[in-house]
Amino acid sequence: IIDNSDHFCLVKVAGVSGLIIANKKEDAQMTTYITYNKGQTWSLLQPPAKDTTGHDINCNLPSCSLHLHLQMSENPYTPDTISTKHSAPGIIVATGNIGPELSFSNTGMFISSDAGNTWRQIFEEEHSVWFLDHGGALLAVTQSAVPTRHLWISLDEGRQWDKLSFSSTPLFVDGVLMTPETENRIITFFGHFSYHSDWQLIKIDYSSLFGRKCTDGDFQTWHLQNKGEVCVMGERQVYMKRKPGTRCTLGREYSRVVSAEPCICTLYDFECDYGFERQASGKCAPAFWYDVNLPAHTCSHGQRYRNSTGYRKVLLNNCREGLKGTLSPRMQQCKPIAPSGLQLSTINSQLTAVLGTNITFRVALQNGDSLSTSLHVDFGDGISVSYSNISRLGDSITHTYRVSGIFRVTARAQNSHGSDSSSLYLHITSPVERIFLSAPVVVIRGKEANLTAVLWPSQPRTATFYWWFNNSTEPLITLEGSVSHTFTREGLNSVTVQVSAGGTVLQDVKIITVKDFFRSLLLSFSPNLEEHNPSVAEWRQDVGRVVRATLSQVCGFPEDQLLVSVFPGSPTAAEFFILPETNQSV
Structure with a gap:
């Protein structure tokens, strides 16, 4: 499994539980680490002692180490830059480099036969590597941009490689097709002879590499370890491997695991529990924000709860006894405490809603005895609800507002030891007509x-x-x-x-007309006008124009000096404005 991000990427190694290889970005440098206990402890990769020519490699931890490329292939017919297999536990083949950090220059191919404890360089250039015969053999083809007609086969976990020709004409290899876990030992190379040629398929039967089927005498035992520590994930695990150089086929029913004996639990088998952090001494201590004396909110007075010691056993770790009893959670008596950490929210986290719709509120109490703590919720519109204890609340509370506005919703939790409250402001709106x-x-x-x-x-x-x-x-x-x-x-x-x-x-x-001065009079109308008043703006505008024209004729004022504003409502009334002539002053 490959997980990639800008600052961290990791690979879960197949066949060995708890074994993970990861690249971590630190101070602008990407560095490769390995863990044997699902991330509790990490260490750098030990570089190979010699290169492919047998010369010593001058690289010493921690300033220099082996770094691996952890990239997933976009082509389903070419392997990832790191390859592992469930049926071949302990064998890891990867592209990488030796130095202070991960680099894309001076890369080569590296292999580990003992689950990452030691490494050997197998090629100076990048190659695509596939597992054959259930992991009993390795096939390699160069990733060079030039065509090739040769492949490499290893029957001893990459210690020796046989160079074989698979085509009389050099082929640009685009991928390899193979049927996994079957008895027919056929692999198919596909590619093209030139950039303008058609696709070519070349089938190879590699069964002739193996003279016979392996028997008991062809195998030897291998003990999984971590830098000399034989207990890995709480077990002493023993595997069966074919002896190097033995040309026999493993067969379909081949089983790798011989035995897995549980180990005595040590601190190495535990990780820090929630709310605890690993210290330099290796022990787990409470984080600054975590209160170890605070039980769960469901803990009622008189009951008991499991209180963490700060440790929890690594998932899938099979150790027994030892520190297991000491580091396991302990049963403690629930203590009565005042409610705290009361949280009030809407179910969709929105603080606005449309008038008349159902609004669902969520109330959560982080600390306190929910069975003895009552809850009162005031919706801010004159309606409230109460619960004798928070455990009767269920998942949510639903309320519908009948008027628009901004409402302060308040929840209050209370018991004999104290109280806590939480509020929010909810906007209830309706469309403007x-x-x-x-x-x-x-x-x-x-x-x-x-x-x-x-x-x-x-x-x-x-x-x-x-x-x-x-x-x-x-x-x-x-x-x-x-x-x-x-x-x-x-x-x-x-x-x-x-x-x-x-x-x-x-x-x-x-x-609006703005003047330095004006005169105005209030007008009233005979009652029979009310029979014709539809109380709309258009009617008032029409009446105003008629009154303005009539007064202009009667009074002798020009219409541009007169304004009439008819008021809405009944009885009908208006205000009559007389404006000064242009450029006239008081």
Whole structure:
């Protein structure tokens, strides 16, 4: 299994439980590590003592080590840069380099026959390597950009390689097809002779490499170890391997494991439990944020709970006795404590909802006795619910709001030892259907005027208003529907207001006449006009135009000096404005 990221990638080695090889980025350098206990302890890879020519390699830990490429092949017919096999435990073949860090230069091929304890260099250049005969043989082909007609076969876990020819014409090898775990020993090379040629398939029967089927005398035992420690994942594991150089086939029913004897549990078999951190001494100590004396919230007075000692046995570790009893969790009496860590949230983590929809709240208590702790939830709209104990709550609480607004929802947990509370502010909105800008028709220049945006339906505290005056590009933003503004320019001034609420944006615009002075009179109308008042803006505008024209004829004033504003509602009333002539002053 290969897992890749920018700073860390790892491979779980097949055939040996708990064995993992990983690359970790530290101080801008990528370094390869190995663990035999699922990550509890890590160590650098021991570099080979000699190169492929037999010369000594001058590389000493920790400043210099072996580093492996852990990359998954994008081609399903070529192997990954590191290869392992369940039926060949302990054998690891990988591309890598020797030095202070992982590099893509001076790479070669390396193999370990003892599960990563020691390594040997098998090729100076990158090769693709496949397992044959259930891991009893290795096949290698160069990854060079030039075509080849040779392959390499090893029957002794990479110590010696036989060079064989598989094609009379050099072939660009694109991949190898083979049927795993079957008796027919056929492999198929596919590729092309040149960049412009058709695909070529070359089948090879490698059964002639093995003279016979292996017998008991062809095998030897191999003991899994970790730098001399024979107990790995809590067991002494013994495997059967074919003797180097023996040309016999392993067979389909071949079993590698001879015995697995449990070991006595030591500190090496345990990892730090949740809330604990490994110290330099190797022991696990509580993290600064973890309270070891705090039981689970389900722990009721008079009951008992399993309290961690700071350790837990590594998963799949099979050790027995020893420190197992000492480091295992201990049963302790539950102590009565005040509730703490009360958390209140909506089930979807949203703090806004549409009016009339069901809202589901979640309440969780981190610490405290849930059986003896009561819960009271106030939804902020005059409705609340209570529970005699938090354990009766279940997974959630559902509530529906009947009016829009911003509501403070509060949950309070309490028992005989104390209490804790948690709150959130929930926005309940509904779509705006209409907006009307209520503004005076005429105002005095330099004098403050009041403007009000009226919404249907009303949106108390949940709407946002945007105001533009004349040709301003930046709006005035308010949470209230009323503003005061002082107009400084005489003449016609435009006011635009937009409202945003419940995912809806609406707009209204008014033209306001600004003068240095004016006169106004209130007008009333005969009662029979009410029979014709439909209470709509268009009717009021039509009545205003008729009244304006009539008064202009009767009074002798030009129409551009007269304004009539008919008020909404009943009985019908209006305000009549007489404006000064242009350039006229007081």
